Amino acid sequence: MKKRFVGALHATPVRAMSVLAMALFALSMAAAPCVNAQAKQKTRVAVFPFEVTAGVVNSDEAVFIREDFSNRLAQTGLFELVPRTEVDKLFKQEAAFQLNDLSDATKTAEYGRVLNADWIMAGRLGKVGSRLALIVTMYTYPDFVQKPGSQVYAPDIDTLVDNLPTMIATIQAGQGGATASSAATASAAAASAKPAATAAAKTYKIGDKGPAGGNIFYDKGNSNDGWRYLECAPASTEWKGIKWAESGGKVDKTTPGIGAGKENTRLIMARFMTTGEAFRAAQRCDALTYGGYDDWFLPSKLELGLMFMYLKEAGIGGFSEDWYWSSTESGDHNGVWAQKFSDGEQVGNGDAYYYKQGAKSYGHLVRAIRQF
Numbered sequence: 001m002k003k004r005f006v007g008a009l010h011a012t013p014v015r016a017m018s019v020l021a022m023a024l025f026a027l028s029m030a031a032a033p034c035v036n037a038q039a040k041q042k043t044r045v046a047v048f049p050f051e052v053t054a055g056v057v058n059s060d061e062a063v064f065i066r067e068d069f070s071n072r073l074a075q076t077g078l079f080e081l082v083p084r085t086e087v088d089k090l091f092k093q094e095a096a097f098q099l100n101d102l103s104d105a106t107k108t109a110e111y112g113r114v115l116n117a118d119w120i121m122a123g124r125l126g127k128v129g130s131r132l133a134l135i136v137t138m139y140t141y142p143d144f145v146q147k148p149g150s151q152v153y154a155p156d157i158d159t160l161v162d163n164l165p166t167m168i169a170t171i172q173a174g175q176g177g178a179t180a181s182s183a184a185t186a187s188a189a190a191a192s193a194k195p196a197a198t199a200a201a202k203t204y205k206i207g208d209k210g211p212a213g214g215n216i217f218y219d220k221g222n223s224n225d226g227w228r229y230l231e232c233a234p235a236s237t238e239w240k241g242i243k244w245a246e247s248g249g250k251v252d253k254t255t256p257g258i259g260a261g262k263e264n265t266r267l268i269m270a271r272f273m274t275t276g277e278a279f280r281a282a283q284r285c286d287a288l289t290y291g292g293y294d295d296w297f298l299p300s301k302l303e304l305g306l307m308f309m310y311l312k313e314a315g316i317g318g319f320s321e322d323w324y325w326s327s328t329e330s331g332d333h334n335g336v337w338a339q340k341f342s343d344g345e346q347v348g349n350g351d352a353y354y355y356k357q358g359a360k361s362y363g364h365l366v367r368a369i370r371q372f
Helices: 014-029 059-075 084-092 094-099 105-114 157-162 164-174 180-192 261-275 281-287 301-312
Strands: 002-004 043-047 079-081 119-128 131-140 146-154 215-219 229-232 239-243 323-330 335-340 345-347 363-366 369-371
Touching: 043 059, 043 084, 059 079, 059 119, 059 157, 059 164, 131 157, 131 164, 146 157, 146 164, 157 164, 164 215, 164 301, 215 301, 229 301, 239 281, 261 281, 261 323, 281 323, 281 363, 301 323, 301 335, 301 345
Parallel strands: 043 079, 043 119, 323 363
Antiparallel strands: 002 146, 002 345, 119 131, 131 146, 215 229, 229 369, 239 363, 323 335, 335 345
16 A cells, blocks of 8 residues: 655635635634633544545545544544534534624524634545545634644545544644643653653653754653653664565564554564574664664654654655655565655555565665654
8 A cells, every 4th residue: 555644735625715714713703602711631622524625535435534533533532522513513504604693692602612622623635646635734722823734645545544543643743742631740740750860851842852862753742651752863873775674574463553663673673583684674773872872763654654744844854865664564564664755655565566665675764763
């Protein structure tokens, strides 16, 4: 399968623009209703119906994609979603609302109830060339500041749905992954930590220099499991033309998630101890000592995607335009997920017959990361 992490969809229908503008305007008029004086424990999000351009999917598919996206967003534990039924009721009233004065108490109250949210998310499904595109844009309420959203390109609807977890992870990383409660917990933990734990106690933003001299590209928002941040090693440590393994060097049980790279690398190291593989991508990362740290590893598929999104695309980290290895096997474990840093394209074993970039014996670039 091919997957693409970035891009821009500029052809937005007038109606899509008007719906979003209308809702934002209504929000400003409905800002008067009571707001709880206490800080919310979770970010409250209203996910609007996804607009469809050029008939790329039918209405049922658009509803399914929106619901799947919303469910995955809620499953992070960081967000409280406005009930879909309330949001849909708002949009059913849109035409009548445009014809009536905002002094209509019933409609104004409806908007106030539905959009009593910290964020508004609006998605657009379209097509660029031969690829489907889903772009999610976010605005804060009530000040309407645009927040970092997410986008994904895919060759078909199945692949697009498969890549929704990547979108959610990107949104989470872009917001720092923190809520009011998790930030308070982190602050309390830092206050009671031992003085020696200065690197863990300090807070970082995406793009900041990390304790090892690399760049921060992910903030989990808490120190559960013993780590909060992911740091990418600097360009001076990068290797070129490195094989992942000889063909047929299966490892099994590697996973794509954020936080999985360290365990993936451990599994690879253990496997290669028995097969005699040497000087491969994961082994080089494991052997790296830099900035006073020796806990480096090969990033997972999603970790590699976040490096591209938040470092390469921001001009941070000195990345090449070529292919980089992840630590995540694909397909039947004969291939590996790799990502091209010129455009964000990811290729795994499913494409090996045509593109070969997921074949383990290919020589790709390798950049290590660490968690702390």
